[in-house]
Amino acid sequence: MARSVNGKEIAREMNDKLRAEIKQLVTGDANSPKLVSISAGKKSADADLYVEMQRKASGYVGIEFCTMRLPETATESDIIEKIKSLNEDKTVTAIIVQKPLPEGIMHDAVVGRIFPEKDAEGIHPLNLGRILRNDADIVPSTPGAVMKILRISEVDLYGKEVVIIGHSAIVGKPLSLMMLNETATTTVCHIGTAKKGSLVKHALQADVLVVAVGKAELVKGDWIKEGAVVIDVGINKMGGKIVGDVNFSECAEKASIITPVPGGVGPVTVSILMRNVLRAYRKQNVKN
Numbered sequence: 001m002a003r004s005v006n007g008k009e010i011a012r013e014m015n016d017k018l019r020a021e022i023k024q025l026v027t028g029d030a031n032s033p034k035l036v037s038i039s040a041g042k043k044s045a046d047a048d049l050y051v052e053m054q055r056k057a058s059g060y061v062g063i064e065f066c067t068m069r070l071p072e073t074a075t076e077s078d079i080i081e082k083i084k085s086l087n088e089d090k091t092v093t094a095i096i097v098q099k100p101l102p103e104g105i106m107h108d109a110v111v112g113r114i115f116p117e118k119d120a121e122g123i124h125p126l127n128l129g130r131i132l133r134n135d136a137d138i139v140p141s142t143p144g145a146v147m148k149i150l151r152i153s154e155v156d157l158y159g160k161e162v163v164i165i166g167h168s169a170i171v172g173k174p175l176s177l178m179m180l181n182e183t184a185t186t187t188v189c190h191i192g193t194a195k196k197g198s199l200v201k202h203a204l205q206a207d208v209l210v211v212a213v214g215k216a217e218l219v220k221g222d223w224i225k226e227g228a229v230v231i232d233v234g235i236n237k238m239g240g241k242i243v244g245d246v247n248f249s250e251c252a253e254k255a256s257i258i259t260p261v262p263g264g265v266g267p268v269t270v271s272i273l274m275r276n277v278l279r280a281y282r283k284q285n286v287k288n
């Protein structure tokens with residue numbers, strides 16, 4: 001039976017450490033780090049909940065958290081104008097653009113206008129590109145959370161078969177590069193793999209299987225190699241409950257380590273976001 005990762009506990013420890021670092025860094029009349037959240041799309045309970053998690057974590061670690069809600073009718077240039085003024089505002093450390101955005105506005109397009117050193121989520125093209133060279137310090141928050149969980153769980157990735165299901169630009173693709181940086185043998189599966197009917201074949205090879213698809217309980221127990229590490233990034237609603245992309249009870253029978261949903265990757269993702277804000281603050285304020 002697998003050991004279930006306690007993401008809340010990992011996040012608590014990270015947040016305690018960040019809180020102590022920020023306390024030590026912000027002295028005298030210096031401004032605290034400040035994270036500005038921009039929302040513009042249809043109001044959604046899920047998005048509001050995620051923003052509330054960010055607000056709570058920010059308050060705990062000592063980051064000032066401000067929200068800006070633009071009307072649902074906001075255009076791409078309205079959002080970009082806001083970003084431009086926040087980029088120039090010396091009191092603003094970092095910016096996050098919440099999803100969903102109004103229809104027709106590409107998240108990538110607006111995030112690309114944030115100054116890379118103010119990119120809270122680590123998904124500006126420059127920050128993503130730095131992963132290629134293994135010198136990113138502001139990292140995409142969800143892949144960063146996956147790597148943190150693996151490190152804390154003492155999973156040695158060197159030469160291991162890592163299979164990632166999902167190749168989005170914010171989770172699967174950057175994560176695959178982070179895995180390569182750890183010298184893992186990395187396979188990325190996606191809709192093409194599923195259409196060819198070879199998902200299970202790949203999943204069964206995995207020493208470490210990471211699933212980031214957005215399909216409730218896609219991965220079944222018979223997809224898992226005995227003793228594998230299973231990291232479930234997915235967040236889905238099923239029968240009034242939040243579930244992951246992995247059938248937890250079936251896969252826990254085979255795996256050695258598994259992350260639950262909720263309470264696995266999610267809370268750690270918020271802590272990585274906080275860590276990014278602190279790193280951005282250091283870049284902007286601490287002179288070498």
Ligand code: NAP
Binds near residue numbers: 170235236266
């Ligand atoms: P996304 O942009 O929709 O990407 C999903 C990926 O899965 C795409 O690469 C897609 O391929 C692939 N895919 C779709 N159906 C598939 C199938 N049947 N078999 C294999 N691959 C398939 O989603 P995302 O933003 O990466 O998020 C993925 C999941 O993680 C969602 O449930 C999201 O809510 C969750 N999430 C969680 C956190 C967290 O902090 N825990 C953070 C971010 C996201 P194509 O693009 O080729 O169709």
